[in-house]
Amino acid sequence: MDEVREVVRVEGGVVVGHDGSTCAQEALRWAARLARRADVDLHVVRTWSMTTAPQPSSWEPGYVPPMTDWEQAVHDELTAHVAAAGLDPAVRVTCHVVHRAPVQGLLAAAEGANLLVVGARGRGGFGGLLLGSVSDQLVHHAACPVTVVRTGAGGRDFTAAEAGSAVVGE
Template identity: 60%
Template sequence: MTSGAVPGGVVVGVDGSACARAALAWAGRMAARTGMPLTAVRAWSVPTAPRPDTWEPAYVPPLADWERAVEQALADDVAAAGVPSAVAVTCRAVHRAPVDALLAAAEGAELVVLGARGRGGARGRLLGSVASSVLRAAPCPVTVVRPDAVRPGRAEAVGSAAARP
């Protein structure tokens, strides 16, 4: 998949964490309400990627196998997020650092949506390092979603630059 700028719409960072799943659901609702397309971006490296089916001890599969595993995990996350069917969704598995991948995608986007903490975040911090870095450098508004909302079962946006969906 490609790693360049997204031509308009909502970009959401997905890493398989609970915070990212909440951000994905929120971004899907926002895209539905605004009529914008949604692009789900998962940055990856071999240590952060789901293990491909071809993996076995003492064998390192080719990068294409790792990428397919990431693409499948991303597609599964999007399917599980309950994104409204009217939303046009594009999935991008990008073999780069998360901040770099998200900032590249944000170049043409209307909004970037991130979870407050992902796989690498320390528990108890308000924002993870990826969210903090993207907030400082993004060329468009950024919404950070935390899954521990006041109302059970609904993610609440913090530091939002956009209306709550």
């Protein structure tokens, strides 16, 4: 990674926001099942700042690593979360990390997507709220349909026909 990315744009497919939380991991699994059934790409997006990024391996006391090291640490952590999710190997997954605030980063990534998927609660905020501030903003401002996945909400799986129409808007 030569430059720190501040925006990612995708064309079609499912974008899922991931912040490392349990709810984001469930949203990732849900989005991957839908992407598999609809035969579309899955784009996993993590927004970050230095305060939310894991510490890079090059960090040591008295030395602040370059931003690209922080970005690589975020990408490595995101890749590990995707691997831990145990997704169907047939799902075409691309991981993206964006140095930007969560709402703005996910809105930009979702501009060309067929669907944006996020967890109901992320790492921050008040645990008693049913819908997080990021997911609430995305529901109101995204250019594409948004699905908010609650932790522990099983629901029923889509059939292939339902999944296809849910993603491409037929």
